[in-house]
Structures are given as C-alpha cells and as structure tokens.
Amino acid sequence: MIRFSLVCEQHHEFEAWFRSSEDFEAQQKRGFIECPSCGSSKVDKGLMAPAISTLQKKEKIALARDEAQKQALEAMKAMAAKVRENADYVGDKFAEEARKIHFGEADQRGIYGEATLEEARNLADDGIDFMPLPTFPEDQN
Structure with a gap:
C-alpha cells in the first residue's frame, strides 16, 4: 500500500491509500478519486516527502503491532467464548x-x-x- 498526498483543482490537500502507483493512475483516469472537501474529481499527486524509517523505528512499530494483534486476538477469543457459553x-x-x-x-x-x-x-x-x-x-x- 502506498499513501499519496493529493491536491484537487481547488488546491485542497488530502491523503489517500492505493495498492500501487498504477492503481492510483487507473482510478484517476476514470474519475474515481474525489476531493473530500469539494467533490472535484480533478485530482493530482501533491508534493511528498519520502518516509525514512530506521531499523529501531521499524522494530518499535513491529512490537506495537504484535501487541495490538495479541490484544485483538484475545478480545476475539473472549467474544467467541462468551457466545459459546451463552x-x-x-x-x-x-x-x-x-x-x-x-x-x-x-x-x-x-x-x-x-x-x-x-x-x-x-x-x-x-x-x-x-x-x-x-x-x-x-x-x-
């Protein structure tokens, strides 16, 4: 997934996620991308700064994701157990x-x-x- 900074013809800036650059281009050509502020479908990529991640930052993100996944899994298990009990x-x-x-x-x-x-x-x-x-x-x- 790629996050693009986008700008419409009215200079409203917003962000959106796409599977790939080609996916963005295909949706753009078909007019599927609309500005959330004004509804314009004349949208282009805006200026973007590259996302630079250090190994330490990636490890912290992975740990946080692992912890969030564990909590979500435990919540799902508790919900399933409650349904089975009741x-x-x-x-x-x-x-x-x-x-x-x-x-x-x-x-x-x-x-x-x-x-x-x-x-x-x-x-x-x-x-x-x-x-x-x-x-x-x-x-x-």
Missing part, C-alpha cells in the same frame, strides 16, 4: 434455526453453529443478522 449450539441447522427466530417461528435466543457459504449468502439476502464466529487453532484439537 448461546445454543444448533450445528448444521444454523441457517434453518436463524430463519425461524427471525420470522418469529422460534423463541428469540442466541444461537451458533455451521452454515455453508450459500446458506450464509441467503441469510444475508433475506436481511437476517448474523456474524461468523472465529475458529482458532486450539479449537480444532
């Missing part, structure tokens, strides 16, 4: 049971289980709220 496991009948609850054919309650990708898409298309429950390596043992 919801009913319905196995491969998840989609069917979620529909029954949604349409009032079964009592409101938390459930979890398995659904195929097609079943999940159909639930989403029907406006039924659900979210994937993460599975961790230690859950597989």
Whole structure:
C-alpha cells in the first residue's frame, strides 16, 4: 500500500491509500478519486516527502503491532467464548434455526453453529443478522 498526498483543482490537500502507483493512475483516469472537501474529481499527486524509517523505528512499530494483534486476538477469543457459553449450539441447522427466530417461528435466543457459504449468502439476502464466529487453532484439537 502506498499513501499519496493529493491536491484537487481547488488546491485542497488530502491523503489517500492505493495498492500501487498504477492503481492510483487507473482510478484517476476514470474519475474515481474525489476531493473530500469539494467533490472535484480533478485530482493530482501533491508534493511528498519520502518516509525514512530506521531499523529501531521499524522494530518499535513491529512490537506495537504484535501487541495490538495479541490484544485483538484475545478480545476475539473472549467474544467467541462468551457466545459459546451463552448461546445454543444448533450445528448444521444454523441457517434453518436463524430463519425461524427471525420470522418469529422460534423463541428469540442466541444461537451458533455451521452454515455453508450459500446458506450464509441467503441469510444475508433475506436481511437476517448474523456474524461468523472465529475458529482458532486450539479449537480444532
């Protein structure tokens, strides 16, 4: 990912992230980049200073990222454990049971289980709220 400093025809400055310089150019040509201040799609790259990073700075960033990732992982594990403790496991009948609850054919309650990708898409298309429950390596043992 590359962060570009951008400027519109009205001289508003802003930043945006792109996969590559070519990605920026393709979006620019198609008018997909708009100034958040005025909405102009006439946007060019502005002056940018190179980002210089020392090894020590990279190590600090990596440590902070590792710590943030650990905290996020622990939060996800805690959330998954809470769902499993407080919801009913319905196995491969998840989609069917979620529909029954949604349409009032079964009592409101938390459930979890398995659904195929097609079943999940159909639930989403029907406006039924659900979210994937993460599975961790230690859950597989």
